[in-house]
Amino acid sequence: MKNPKRSKSAPLGDVFYPRHDTVCTDAFSRFLGEYHANLDLFFFVIHLVAKADEARVTASTALLMAESDPAKRAQYEKIIIQPDAMLDQLKKHSTVQSRNLTNGIVNAFQRYFSAIINSAAIKRPEIISSSQTIRIDDVLRFKKHKELIAFIIDRKINELSYGGLSDMEKYFNDRLGVRMFPDNRQRELLRLFVEVRNINVHNGGIVNDIFASRVGIVEGFDYAKGKTFHVDMDALVTLSENAMRVAMHIDATVGAKFSLLRKAHRSWKQPQKMSIKIESKVFNHEAVHKESE
Numbered sequence: 001m002k003n004p005k006r007s008k009s010a011p012l013g014d015v016f017y018p019r020h021d022t023v024c025t026d027a028f029s030r031f032l033g034e035y036h037a038n039l040d041l042f043f044f045v046i047h048l049v050a051k052a053d054e055a056r057v058t059a060s061t062a063l064l065m066a067e068s069d070p071a072k073r074a075q076y077e078k079i080i081i082q083p084d085a086m087l088d089q090l091k092k093h094s095t096v097q098s099r100n101l102t103n104g105i106v107n108a109f110q111r112y113f114s115a116i117i118n119s120a121a122i123k124r125p126e127i128i129s130s131s132q133t134i135r136i137d138d139v140l141r142f143k144k145h146k147e148l149i150a151f152i153i154d155r156k157i158n159e160l161s162y163g164g165l166s167d168m169e170k171y172f173n174d175r176l177g178v179r180m181f182p183d184n185r186q187r188e189l190l191r192l193f194v195e196v197r198n199i200n201v202h203n204g205g206i207v208n209d210i211f212a213s214r215v216g217i218v219e220g221f222d223y224a225k226g227k228t229f230h231v232d233m234d235a236l237v238t239l240s241e242n243a244m245r246v247a248m249h250i251d252a253t254v255g256a257k258f259s260l261l262r263k264a265h266r267s268w269k270q271p272q273k274m275s276i277k278i279e280s281k282v283f284n285h286e287a288v289h290k291e292s293e
Helices: 026-066 070-080 085-091 094-123 136-140 145-161 164-176 184-202 209-215 233-257
Strands: none
Touching: 026 070, 026 085, 026 094, 026 233, 085 094, 094 145, 094 164, 094 184, 094 233, 145 164, 164 184, 164 209, 164 233, 184 209, 184 233
16 A cells, blocks of 8 residues: 655654454454544644644744834745744654553554453453462352353453563463464564553653563663653554554454454444544645555
């Protein structure tokens, strides 16, 4: 698919946008909805800033033609020769933008990971079996076997979420019999993405020993312990696409193995959102490359 026309001032390269007719599980559909929401908000802000710059230049050009006062003419001329002033101001907040997008997308991926295990375990509860003990009072809380199984599944998923990506991958391999990653590069990039989110949330974006021990060396990404680390926007494009492609691989593989219902993303019922009337042209993402798997 050919790249659409891009704005010269677009801050990102081509962003991977799975199509709305992508065939997937309900869990993946919810992840895809969150992924779109995070990126749509970012591009909506970019669009508004670009329109503000455009309006400034247009108004100043018109006013300059009828202005005779030297001071005001100089003011209008200054605006005209700085057409991207508002966008330049927005770029000063790129670290905050990067953190927000990183945290939003990684959080959505982790919720997907939990949800797809839950879906598989409901089909085959034996994949949750382990040597872990369950308190008698916990068992007695539930009147139905199905409710007890759901409780055990939730507890196991919470346990995995705190163990890092390595524990998640091991569980996929050992219990689900599914390879989580087609290749090592995808593993490295997703681990980096997850751990960047973790230091954002728990350590103010500063690299600590846990980050360094889990991430290791990743080609193209340099960091130092004790220093602030965040990914720039181009790197964020790479990491977010990688997370999405890993999820697509997991969804297709687990969906087939456990006979999970899969249908077009658009046909899954999404949570209702507040309806706000906005002209459709506001959401014309000139900087986005939409493609399908």
